[in-house]
Amino acid sequence: MYNPISTEFFDQLTVAIQRKIPSRIEYYQNEVQEENKQKQEIKALVKTMEVIDGFEFLVLENQEKIALSLVVRFNGKRHRED
Numbered sequence: 001m002y003n004p005i006s007t008e009f010f011d012q013l014t015v016a017i018q019r020k021i022p023s024r025i026e027y028y029q030n031e032v033q034e035e036n037k038q039k040q041e042i043k044a045l046v047k048t049m050e051v052i053d054g055f056e057f058l059v060l061e062n063q064e065k066i067a068l069s070l071v072v073r074f075n076g077k078r079h080r081e082d
Contacts, residue, residue, distance in 0.1 A: 046059070
């Protein structure tokens with residue numbers, strides 16, 4: 001089920017992108033990892049955000065894509081429950 005991100009999270013992402021701030025992202029890679037509570041963590045530069053098939057993604061400098069709905073923490077700030 002789709003859950004839109006909060007305005008606060010969107011603003012934090014926008015600032016990180018505009019100021020080119022290397023960010024620490026804690027997230028689930030997919031729904032299976034989410035069910036099993038297997039989080040990933042990466043430190044990377046967020047290049048942009050894009051919508052793919054109706055879902056919002058972070059696009060990192062290395063072109064990796066992370067679904068915003070699966071991000072747990074961004075730069076230490078919690079954006080969803082585990």
